[in-house]
Amino acid sequence: xxxxxxxxxxxxxxxxxxxxxxxxxxxxxxxxxxxxxxxxxxxxxxxxxxxxxxxxxxxxxxxxxxxxxxxxxxxxxxxxxxxxxxxxxxxxxxxxxxxxxxxxxxxxxxxxxxxxxxxxxxxxxxxxxxxxxxxxxxxxxxxxxxxxxxxxxxxxxxxxxxxxxxxxxxxxxxxxxxxxxxxxxxxxxxxxxxxxxxxxxxxxxxxxxxxxxxxxxxxxxxxxxxxxxxxxxxxxxxxxxxxxxxxxxxxxxxxxxxxxxxxxxxxxxxxxxxxxxxxxxxxxxxxxxxxxxxxxxxxxxxxxxxxxxxxxxxxxxxxxxxxxxxxxxxxxxxxxxx
Numbered sequence: 001x002x003x004x005x006x007x008x009x010x011x012x013x014x015x016x017x018x019x020x021x022x023x024x025x026x027x028x029x030x031x032x033x034x035x036x037x038x039x040x041x042x043x044x045x046x047x048x049x050x051x052x053x054x055x056x057x058x059x060x061x062x063x064x065x066x067x068x069x070x071x072x073x074x075x076x077x078x079x080x081x082x083x084x085x086x087x088x089x090x091x092x093x094x095x096x097x098x099x100x101x102x103x104x105x106x107x108x109x110x111x112x113x114x115x116x117x118x119x120x121x122x123x124x125x126x127x128x129x130x131x132x133x134x135x136x137x138x139x140x141x142x143x144x145x146x147x148x149x150x151x152x153x154x155x156x157x158x159x160x161x162x163x164x165x166x167x168x169x170x171x172x173x174x175x176x177x178x179x180x181x182x183x184x185x186x187x188x189x190x191x192x193x194x195x196x197x198x199x200x201x202x203x204x205x206x207x208x209x210x211x212x213x214x215x216x217x218x219x220x221x222x223x224x225x226x227x228x229x230x231x232x233x234x235x236x237x238x239x240x241x242x243x244x245x246x247x248x249x250x251x252x253x254x255x256x257x258x259x260x261x262x263x264x265x266x267x268x269x270x271x272x273x274x275x276x277x278x279x280x281x282x283x284x285x286x287x288x289x290x291x292x293x294x295x296x297x298x299x300x301x302x303x304x305x306x307x308x309x310x311x312x313x314x315x316x317x318x319x320x321x322x323x324x325x326x327x328x329x330x331x332x333x334x335x336x337x338x
Contacts, residue, residue: 001285001288001294002295003039003295004295005261005262005296006261007039007040007191007241007261008103008127008167008190008191009165009190009239010040012040012101012262013037014037014281015039015256015260015263015284015296016037016038016039016262016264016265016280016281017038017042017103017241017262017265018033018041018042019266020043020044020045020105020132022044022270023266023274024041025043025044027094029274030094030098030102031097031098032275033098033274033277034097034098034100036274036276036278036281037278038100039100040100040101040127041098041103042103042104042130043087043102043104043105045105046104047107047108087104089124091124091125092124092125095124095126103127103129103167104121104126104129105131105132106118106121106130107132107133108133112157114157118162119162122163127164128165128166128191129158130167130169131154131155131158131166131169132169132196133150134196151168151170151183151184152183152187155168155188155189166188167189167241168189168192168193169192169193169241170192170193170195172194172228178231178235182235185236185238190238191238192241193241193242193243194225194244195224195225195243195244197244216266216271217246217266219245220245222242222246222254222255223245226254227258229242229260230258232259233258233301234259234304239262240259240261241261241263241264242255242258242260242264245267246263246264246267246280247267247268247271249279249280249281249284249286252280253284253288253299256296257299257303257304258304259304261300265280
């Protein structure tokens with residue numbers, strides 16, 4: 001059974017990728033995931049805010065040194081102990097021990113200030129970079145085009161200084177997501193990862209508090225990224241990575257049928273442990289054997305056109321689904337009341 005696939009121009013032994021999370025934040029966690037069969041790992045993000053804070057601290061230390069009458073002993077440069085230094089060290093250790101592609105992640109919202117770190121990430125041995133552009137414009141006066149332009153600016157800024165592949169992890173919150181995907185593809189994105197999940201604020205009416213929290217994804221959330229992967233398959237040249245709602249081997253198979261090149265998981269691996277990757281891959285092999293497939297290449301995108309559909313049929317499908325739901329729930333209500 002051939003589970004190999006191509007993603008970002010990289011050869012992966014399996015289509016299952018451990019996406020950014022606590023398990024990929026340590027060399028031991030990465031080794032366990034690699035032993036369980038994942039094709040690649042995405043490290044937790046290095047945040048723009050961390051880089052900005054470090055730069056400001058360096059500036060303040062530099063000013064203190066310039067104003068000092070002491071010699072070089074009055075200033076000890078930061079290095080391996082700072083956040084970015086530790087991150088580069090994690091990349092190096094992971095590359096040495098994992099034996100699979102290691103994808104670094106940069107998380108931010110502005111084009112400037114990333115280039116030095118992107119280059120350092122490449123030098124540390126990362127096989128690729130995933131740009132997690134965590135930008136949710138809350139100012140109602142920001143024009144849509146300005147918000148969208150930020151994504152292409154960040155991408156082209158990083159692409160200009162590295163030779164390794166660069167993927168962009170996106171949210172679905174665009175007025176025309178399809179156009180945004182095509183723009184990024186034309187701007188040089190080597191891959192698109194669908195979808196990022198923003199932290200959501202919530203209100204407790206009893207305690208009068210506003211909270212921000214993060215919850216693990218569930219399979220019901222996979223319908224939207226699967227639909228967009230189906231629509232984009234064959235319309236963009238770049239790789240397509242699926243993330244969100246991967247709990248079982250059936251979820252992996254469904255994403256591959258929709259056209260994903262790789263299927264990423266964090267939530268299921270956190271719920272069940274890194275060995276769950278082996279469970280997912282064994283389940284995928286069993287499903288492929290049962291359905292008569294011998295390679296992932298035979299599965300990938302097999303139902304992309306059917307899932308995407310033509311607009312007219314998609315509208316008819318919506319009406320048909322509403323009709324069926326109305327009939328089903330009306331019958332249930334009458335039965336319950338009867």
